[in-house]
Amino acid sequence: MHVLQFRGPGELTLEQRAAPPAPGPGQVTFRPTLAGVCGTDRAIYLGRYHCEPPRVLGHEAVGVVTEVGEGVTRLRPGDRVVLDPTQSCGRCDRCLRAESSHCANKSALEIGVGRDGAFAQLLTVEEQALYPLPADVPDRRGVLIEPLACVLTGLRAAAVGPDDRVVVLGGGPMGVLSALLAVRWAARVSLVEPDPYRRELAEAVTGLTPLAELDESASPPPTVVVDTTGSLLEPSLRTVQDGGRVLLLGCDTAATATVRPFDLTGRCVSLIGSCDYHAQVFPAAIELIRGLPCEQLVTDVFPLTESSAAFELLALGPGSGYGAGKLAFAP
Ligand SMILES: [Zn+2]
Ligand SMILES: [Zn+2]
Numbered sequence: 001m002h003v004l005q006f007r008g009p010g011e012l013t014l015e016q017r018a019a020p021p022a023p024g025p026g027q028v029t030f031r032p033t034l035a036g037v038c039g040t041d042r043a044i045y046l047g048r049y050h051c052e053p054p055r056v057l058g059h060e061a062v063g064v065v066t067e068v069g070e071g072v073t074r075l076r077p078g079d080r081v082v083l084d085p086t087q088s089c090g091r092c093d094r095c096l097r098a099e100s101s102h103c104a105n106k107s108a109l110e111i112g113v114g115r116d117g118a119f120a121q122l123l124t125v126e127e128q129a130l131y132p133l134p135a136d137v138p139d140r141r142g143v144l145i146e147p148l149a150c151v152l153t154g155l156r157a158a159a160v161g162p163d164d165r166v167v168v169l170g171g172g173p174m175g176v177l178s179a180l181l182a183v184r185w186a187a188r189v190s191l192v193e194p195d196p197y198r199r200e201l202a203e204a205v206t207g208l209t210p211l212a213e214l215d216e217s218a219s220p221p222p223t224v225v226v227d228t229t230g231s232l233l234e235p236s237l238r239t240v241q242d243g244g245r246v247l248l249l250g251c252d253t254a255a256t257a258t259v260r261p262f263d264l265t266g267r268c269v270s271l272i273g274s275c276d277y278h279a280q281v282f283p284a285a286i287e288l289i290r291g292l293p294c295e296q297l298v299t300d301v302f303p304l305t306e307s308s309a310a311f312e313l314l315a316l317g318p319g320s321g322y323g324a325g326k327l328a329f330a331p
Contacts, residue, residue, distance in 0.1 A: 003056045004119035004304050004329070009047030012057075012307050020124045023069035028127050030081055034139045034301065035118040036060035037327040038147070039172070039251060042314050044113070048253045051113055058119035058329070059085035059112030062133055062142040072127045080133040082142050083118060084282045085111035087129055101153070101276040119304060121331050131286055140295035143328055144177065148292070149285035151177045151249065154274035156281075158224055158247040160185050165220065167191075169236065170228035171198035171210055173297055173326045174249055178226050179206045180292055186224070201325045205296050214239060231255035233271075242267040249274055299325040 005015050023029045035058040043049035044057060051057070061083040065075050075081065087110065088095050088103035095103050108114045111125060133142045151174060160166060164186040168179045171193025182189045183206060191210040193199045199210040214235055221241040227233060230250030234257050240246050246269060264271060277285070302310045313324040 001121035002304050002331070003116075003121070004058070004307050006044060006051060006053050006055045006057050008053050010045065011053075012045060012311065014304055014307065017120075019122055023067055023072075023124050025070040026072060026127055027069040027124050028065055028072055028075055028081075028130055029067040029122055029124045030063040030065045030083075030130065031122055032058070032061045032063040032083075032118040032120065032331045034062050034143045034298075035329045035331060036143045036146070036298070037310060037314065037329070039174070040113065042311070043251070043253060045311060049251075055113070056116035056118075056120050057112050058117035059083070059110065060143055060146040061085075061118035061123075062139050062145075063118070063123075065130070066122065068127075074127060075130060075132065080135075080142075081130040082133045082145050082286065083111065083123075083125070084129050084131060084279070085113075085117065085146065086276055086279065086282075087111065087126070088279060098278065098280070100279040119329055119331065121304075131283065134286065134290055136290055137286075138295055140298040140328075141289055141293070144173070144294055144297060144326065145282070145285050145289050147173055148177050148181075148289055148294075149277040149281050150174070150275070151181055152285050152288065153277040153281050154178070154226070154247050154249045154272075155181055155185065157272050157274045158226070158245045160224055162187055164188075164224050165222045165241075166224045166226060167214070167218075167222040167239065168226045168228060169214065169232050170250060171195065171202035172228060172322075175226075175228040176202050176205050176297055176325070177294065178228055178249065179208060180294060181288075182226070183208070190222075195322045197322050198325070201297070201299065205294055233257040233259065237263055237269060237271075240269055242269070245270045245272055247272045247274060251275060297325045298328055300327050301330050302327065304329050304331050
């Protein structure tokens with residue numbers, strides 16, 4: 001079978017590998033039909049996010065079960081499934097506090113980062129890492145369940161509710177999913193994205209008319225600012241209403257910011273960082289996505305053999321614009 005292997009920064013190679021052995025007790029082998037390319041994959045490729053090579057990347061995936069091991073009861077061959085890549089040990093202090101996304105042993109257990117993932121024609125995982133994909137959820141929507149679980153965790157942490165005015169910064173997949181969800185929960189939602197391609201895509205998916213620039217003196221100001229770019233903390237703080245919340249959902253490992261602590265204290269602004277999701281949120285995201293038509297966000301699907309074309313579309317060059325929404329491989 002073919003796998004797309006990370007060999008070090010800037011090096012992704014298509015390799016031939018023997019098919020995995022028959023699944024052991026409690027394990028399931030599935031054939032990924034669609035595997036999303038995430039900002040994390042891009043950061044790993046660019047050497048900005050730690051991942052020990054060699055590693056088969058790919059943590060956002062849907063597929064079809066091909067074989068099940070002894071004792072597997074929830075799944076059988078032919079079932080459509082979605083991968084929950086965030087596995088936790090269930091034994092450390094944080095897992096026992098139901099905060100599995102902070103599991104002390106998570107890094108080695110994360111499928112597609114700490115262990116081999118779904119940019120492959122077959123993958124064997126534990127039964128609990130797969131959930132049945134509802135029949136009314138097409139693959140292109142199902143592949144967005146993992147990022148939706150991250151967004152759901154963040155918006156819950158920021159307690160977004162019916163009396164909120166929400167501004168979402170960034171019209172990438174995380175921004176669009178945040179806006180899509182916030183539209184259902186909050187009184188008013190707007191989305192800010194400088195790139196015209198992404199504005200158009202965000203409009204098609206959310207029905208909102210995205211703004212090219214953040215209006216820092218909007219009146220009344222937003223009660224919640226969601227930064228999905230990871231680099232706009234300072235303007236977020238300047239814009240949010242006193243007593244409001246700034247939710248940081250984007251991961252930009254290179255960004256830094258200067259914060260005057262008194263702006264938080266004196267104005268009673270809450271700063272909330274959120275990344276990943278707790279295990280319990282994943283089934284909720286599966287249920288939620290049934291009513292969120294968002295498959296248009298997946299704009300380009302490539303075979304594994306065309307990985308360089310795929311990564312080129314992710315605006316890897318300096319100053320290059322975006323030419324895609326969510327990219328995915330069809331292994
Ligand atoms: Zn991801
Ligand atoms: Zn743990």
